[in-house]
Amino acid sequence: MYLSDTICAIATATAPSGIGIIRVSGPEAIALCDSIFKAKSRHSLLEAKAYTMHYGFIYDQDQVIDEVLVSVFRAPHSYTAEDSVEINCHGGPFVLQKVLHLLTEKGVRIASPGEFTRRAFLNGRLDLSEAEAVMDTISAQNAFALDASMKQLRGELSRLIASMRADILYEIAFIESALDDPEHISLDGYPEKLSDKCKTLLSQTEKLILSYESGKIRKEGIYTVILGKPNAGKSSLLNYLLGENRAIVTDIAGTTRDVLEEDILLDGMQLHLVDTAGIRSSQDKIEQIGVEKALTYAKKADLILYLVDGSAPITEEDRQIADLIRDKKVIVLQNKTDLVQSVQREDILSLLPNAGCILPISALNGEGVDALANTVKEMFYHGDLTMNDQIYLTNVRHKQLMEQARQSLLQVQHSLEQNMPEDFLSIDLMDAYKALGFIIGEEIDDDLAEEIFSKFCMGK
Amino acid sequence: MDTTTLIKKHHTQIREQVDVCVIGAGHAGCEAALACARMGLETVIFTVSVDSIALMPCNPNIGGSSKGHLVRELDALGGEMGKNIDKTFIQSKMLNASKGPAVHSLRAQADKAAYSAEMRRVLENQEHLSIKQAEVCEILTEDRKDDRSDTLASRQITGVRIATGGIYLCRAVIICTGTYLKARCLCGESITYTGPNGLQAANQLSSSLSELGISLRRFKTGTPARMDGRTLDYSKMEEQKGDEEIVPFSFSTDPDSIQKEQVSCYLTYTNEETHEIIRENLDRSPIYAGVIEGTGPRYCPSIEDKVVRFAEKERHQVFIEPEGLFTNEMYVGGMSSSLPEDVQLAMYRTVPGLEHCKIVKNAYAIEYDCISARELYPSLEFKKISGLFAAGQFNGSSGYEEAAAQGLIAGINASRLLLGKEPLILSRSESYIGVLIDDLVTKDNREPYRMMTSRAEYRLLLRQDNADLRLRKYGYQVGLVSKEDYEKVLKKEELIRQEMERLHTVIVGAAAKTGAFLESLGSEPLKTGCSLAELICRPELTYDLVAPLDPERKDLPRAVREQVNIQIKYAGYISRQNKQVEQFSKLEGKKIPADLDYDAVDSLRLEARQKLKEFRPISIGQASRISGVTPADISMLLVHLEKISGKV
Numbered sequence A: 001m002y003l004s005d006t007i008c009a010i011a012t013a014t015a016p017s018g019i020g021i022i023r024v025s026g027p028e029a030i031a032l033c034d035s036i037f038k039a040k041s042r043h044s045l046l047e048a049k050a051y052t053m054h055y056g057f058i059y060d061q062d063q064v065i066d067e068v069l070v071s072v073f074r075a076p077h078s079y080t081a082e083d084s085v086e087i088n089c090h091g092g093p094f095v096l097q098k099v100l101h102l103l104t105e106k107g108v109r110i111a112s113p114g115e116f117t118r119r120a121f122l123n124g125r126l127d128l129s130e131a132e133a134v135m136d137t138i139s140a141q142n143a144f145a146l147d148a149s150m151k152q153l154r155g156e157l158s159r160l161i162a163s164m165r166a167d168i169l170y171e172i173a174f175i176e177s178a179l180d181d182p183e184h185i186s187l188d189g190y191p192e193k194l195s196d197k198c199k200t201l202l203s204q205t206e207k208l209i210l211s212y213e214s215g216k217i218r219k220e221g222i223y224t225v226i227l228g229k230p231n232a233g234k235s236s237l238l239n240y241l242l243g244e245n246r247a248i249v250t251d252i253a254g255t256t257r258d259v260l261e262e263d264i265l266l267d268g269m270q271l272h273l274v275d276t277a278g279i280r281s282s283q284d285k286i287e288q289i290g291v292e293k294a295l296t297y298a299k300k301a302d303l304i305l306y307l308v309d310g311s312a313p314i315t316e317e318d319r320q321i322a323d324l325i326r327d328k329k330v331i332v333l334q335n336k337t338d339l340v341q342s343v344q345r346e347d348i349l350s351l352l353p354n355a356g357c358i359l360p361i362s363a364l365n366g367e368g369v370d371a372l373a374n375t376v377k378e379m380f381y382h383g384d385l386t387m388n389d390q391i392y393l394t395n396v397r398h399k400q401l402m403e404q405a406r407q408s409l410l411q412v413q414h415s416l417e418q419n420m421p422e423d424f425l426s427i428d429l430m431d432a433y434k435a436l437g438f439i440i441g442e443e444i445d446d447d448l449a450e451e452i453f454s455k456f457c458m459g460k
Numbered sequence B: 001m002d003t004t005t006l007i008k009k010h011h012t013q014i015r016e017q018v019d020v021c022v023i024g025a026g027h028a029g030c031e032a033a034l035a036c037a038r039m040g041l042e043t044v045i046f047t048v049s050v051d052s053i054a055l056m057p058c059n060p061n062i063g064g065s066s067k068g069h070l071v072r073e074l075d076a077l078g079g080e081m082g083k084n085i086d087k088t089f090i091q092s093k094m095l096n097a098s099k100g101p102a103v104h105s106l107r108a109q110a111d112k113a114a115y116s117a118e119m120r121r122v123l124e125n126q127e128h129l130s131i132k133q134a135e136v137c138e139i140l141t142e143d144r145k146d147d148r149s150d151t152l153a154s155r156q157i158t159g160v161r162i163a164t165g166g167i168y169l170c171r172a173v174i175i176c177t178g179t180y181l182k183a184r185c186l187c188g189e190s191i192t193y194t195g196p197n198g199l200q201a202a203n204q205l206s207s208s209l210s211e212l213g214i215s216l217r218r219f220k221t222g223t224p225a226r227m228d229g230r231t232l233d234y235s236k237m238e239e240q241k242g243d244e245e246i247v248p249f250s251f252s253t254d255p256d257s258i259q260k261e262q263v264s265c266y267l268t269y270t271n272e273e274t275h276e277i278i279r280e281n282l283d284r285s286p287i288y289a290g291v292i293e294g295t296g297p298r299y300c301p302s303i304e305d306k307v308v309r310f311a312e313k314e315r316h317q318v319f320i321e322p323e324g325l326f327t328n329e330m331y332v333g334g335m336s337s338s339l340p341e342d343v344q345l346a347m348y349r350t351v352p353g354l355e356h357c358k359i360v361k362n363a364y365a366i367e368y369d370c371i372s373a374r375e376l377y378p379s380l381e382f383k384k385i386s387g388l389f390a391a392g393q394f395n396g397s398s399g400y401e402e403a404a405a406q407g408l409i410a411g412i413n414a415s416r417l418l419l420g421k422e423p424l425i426l427s428r429s430e431s432y433i434g435v436l437i438d439d440l441v442t443k444d445n446r447e448p449y450r451m452m453t454s455r456a457e458y459r460l461l462l463r464q465d466n467a468d469l470r471l472r473k474y475g476y477q478v479g480l481v482s483k484e485d486y487e488k489v490l491k492k493e494e495l496i497r498q499e500m501e502r503l504h505t506v507i508v509g510a511a512a513k514t515g516a517f518l519e520s521l522g523s524e525p526l527k528t529g530c531s532l533a534e535l536i537c538r539p540e541l542t543y544d545l546v547a548p549l550d551p552e553r554k555d556l557p558r559a560v561r562e563q564v565n566i567q568i569k570y571a572g573y574i575s576r577q578n579k580q581v582e583q584f585s586k587l588e589g590k591k592i593p594a595d596l597d598y599d600a601v602d603s604l605r606l607e608a609r610q611k612l613k614e615f616r617p618i619s620i621g622q623a624s625r626i627s628g629v630t631p632a633d634i635s636m637l638l639v640h641l642e643k644i645s646g647k648v
Helices: A029-034 A092-105 A115-122 A128-151 A156-180 A190-213 A216-220 A234-243 A285-300 A316-324 A345-351 A369-381 A396-417 A422-439 A447-455 B003-011 B027-038 B067-077 B081-088 B112-124 B205-211 B272-280 B303-309 B341-348 B400-418 B432-442 B464-478 B483-505 B512-520 B532-537 B558-569 B571-588 B606-615 B620-624 B631-647
Strands: A007-010 A020-025 A037-039 A052-060 A063-073 A084-089 A222-227 A248-250 A260-266 A269-275 A303-309 A330-335 A357-360 B015-017 B020-023 B043-047 B061-063 B089-095 B105-110 B129-133 B136-143 B155-162 B167-169 B172-175 B184-187 B190-192 B216-223 B226-228 B238-240 B265-269 B317-322 B329-333 B359-361 B364-371 B388-390
Touching (some): A020 A092, A020 A115, A029 A084, A037 A063, A063 A092, A115 B631, A156 A190, A190 A396, A190 A422, A222 A234, A222 A285, A234 A260, A234 A269, A316 A345, A330 A345, A330 A369, A357 A369, A396 A422, B027 B043, B027 B112, B027 B129, B027 B400, B061 B400, B067 B081, B067 B400, B067 B432, B081 B112, B105 B112, B136 B205, B272 B303, B388 B400, B400 B464, B464 B483, B464 B558, B606 B631
Parallel strands (some): A222 A303, B015 B167, B020 B043, B172 B388
Antiparallel strands (some): A020 A084, A037 A052, A063 A084, A248 A260, A260 A269, B061 B105, B089 B105, B136 B155, B155 B167, B184 B190, B184 B364, B216 B364, B238 B265
């Protein structure tokens, strides 16, 4: 539990919107924001008076990230009663994440839910009416945090972190049981063993930290397969995505009769898009090959965009497709909203009960395509989407915690080199263990006692 | 006088008025009673047998890892255990001496009989304290009339009734029944309804507690056999001697006064043959046969547990420890058991040195009634009953030291309640005692709770060497530490501060002579001048080692030199933990009114609301440690507290 460091968070709702505000609070708030901001007026934020707004740009070294308005608040005259800065960004969620990331690189910590309000209270800042007004906000944050922590990190990443934690816990438990029962358990020769273990853990954390920056996202894109029966509107969708103000990165023409592959940039996210031939129950041999191909691609897919023709009733073909993609990440696109709809949401749900997301779109006029872009992005940043089984960190907060874990492990290594007594090693190991725990939303509680008692034979 | 009144008079039960009744005279009871009496309250301590005062029914030692810390803290606060073991130890050892200062831990072998007799003498000579041999069978209460705002209790204490019918009226009761409540001892198929060491169990109090709405549960523990020392062959074992320089437990004991001849312990091992006998007879173990219902501690497993759970281990250590100077009984550490007598004898006799052993007392397991300490406030007072306190194994802990520490705090707080003062609640960030009690009253402990250094998140600050610096002030404030002793600590603090300051300002030059001296200590010569403090920070150097480079140095007491060395050498870690404590204390300091209406707190999640309502934490800090209460819930609570404080 920290209370006096500098924290930041996106203050606006996570829903797509043009403007997003990042709020920064704490003793270093103004200085740290100043380090990534250049005002048009060339004045430094450090000299800015309270309650002033400044127009300028956020920079990542020499590169402009966004055009922003920055408000400066000085203690105690701010929401939290601490020095605070609000950055009004214009570039949408992706840019907000980027700015947040820049701040954390400068040492700002991502706030936990409700932390700004908590600070405001601890600093005696909020009065009764304000207090009541923020209750709902925190409540929403609470729900969001729970929801997010459940969505985040399912699957591989969470398993990897859990296994790293298990490794660390074992080492702590060993040290602690020896300290508690020195006559039964000896630490002779242990530092060498721990040093090896520590190296492995460090390389794991470093790899994950790099994955955040790797840009793999840009190089390869999310392998996205468009499926749907003929005339569901696959080609229209692809054309729309390729045509309308979306940058075409490469243009690899389809190599077969029935598959067309394109790399597109969808609102900052790179997708490797595969348009398959329609799936149709057919005795025709050539058609059969097309279907099998589609299946092969569908199997490889990170994400499936399944188009349902909203203007025509569900058919046997839809059912066949649904059967094939039951355990994949799917966004169902109910196409042709420009026509009279004869398919209901319930029809789709009965077809594909686990369809997480059903979006009505019109591939003809582009209606709903923005929502599609946002959904894909959200899935990716929540860890629902991964690419090529590679494990990625996608969230700034996670990356920052991983960095903390790494620092603690480096401290362990340093202490090992200095021949520090083992009890100091266990303190830093515990810090690493905690940091990793925060990523996957687990607390320490009685883990350690549990591990000591179950793995090591104590005396008496 | 009319004869009928005379007869009637003879039928009237005794009826006495005191301030505090302490039930049980084990390690918790003794500390609790002494604290109350020393704080000026008329106190009576009940025991089923005065011969069992401060009895050590299991291991013959005091202290050890983290438990040594507890004893030091208890002593700093004005408790008796440290002084008593200093008077009666027969071997002393500083454990983990090669490790960091935070885990150094003092442990002394006790002469059990002497320990017990000495404590009894202290009790007998304590003003305001009387000892009564009697079984307490009922806690007497009435509807609460006091105007306390710090409890929601509906009843308050009026006294206790003893088995003979006699009544002791009082305003506070401290329950320290240890393992005696409905105790049952198991040794294979043989089951006896007795307390430890064959002593009378207390069978009546449990139902009185249940009637008061206190829920009881069963825990179990065990002890190994005691052997006739003449039948053991020590030449087959490794001798374990005490330390050459003996460090006392008590800050009031002069180290020079306790340097003495020590007795040895001995180390031997079990082997495959031992394990084979155990495995073959597991069906006769009451635990494995399902006869035992209580939950036992995993950290001190019976030998049959060790053999089953750690099947891959080829041998287990066995420590043979003397029970005292005037007995030849030897304690067989590491081999507690509830196997039948014949199996016990056979298995012990497979251990080298024990081939011809004769058993004086069989190993046994013991089951007893205890509570979940979550029924208590951190003051150790019951939430439901004003004036009723509890300490020791009855609260679900294990160990003499854990019991004594709670006893002292319960005694202090019962007294302070009667004196109209705020309870003394030690924080997790300032003491192991604080960690112990917070864990007991906050967490869901499913087995007897034992102290461990890893449970203290700020252990670098909570060292056994600085317990006086941390806690003497509280002992003085509550009236258990004399002004003289307290001033000693203030003086020590000042000497440490001055010396630290000096070491940061005295600069050592990079002269050739200095370089040669450093090299002789395996340390690199200086390239430029640096402060003495910087030099001491080098892993291979210490305060004492660099003395030749420091001609100005005053002759300081050993305890001061030790503090200076530790505080300089580990300054980085210490300041990190200090920062963490600062953050921790902010939430800890936010108190929650006892009668807070959690239904009126908006937007709490259902689970959190239920837990908080049931639990009634005293501070935001304690609330945040309840499982199922999230940081967002804590924010809600903070908002609400601010809101209602604004209305007042």
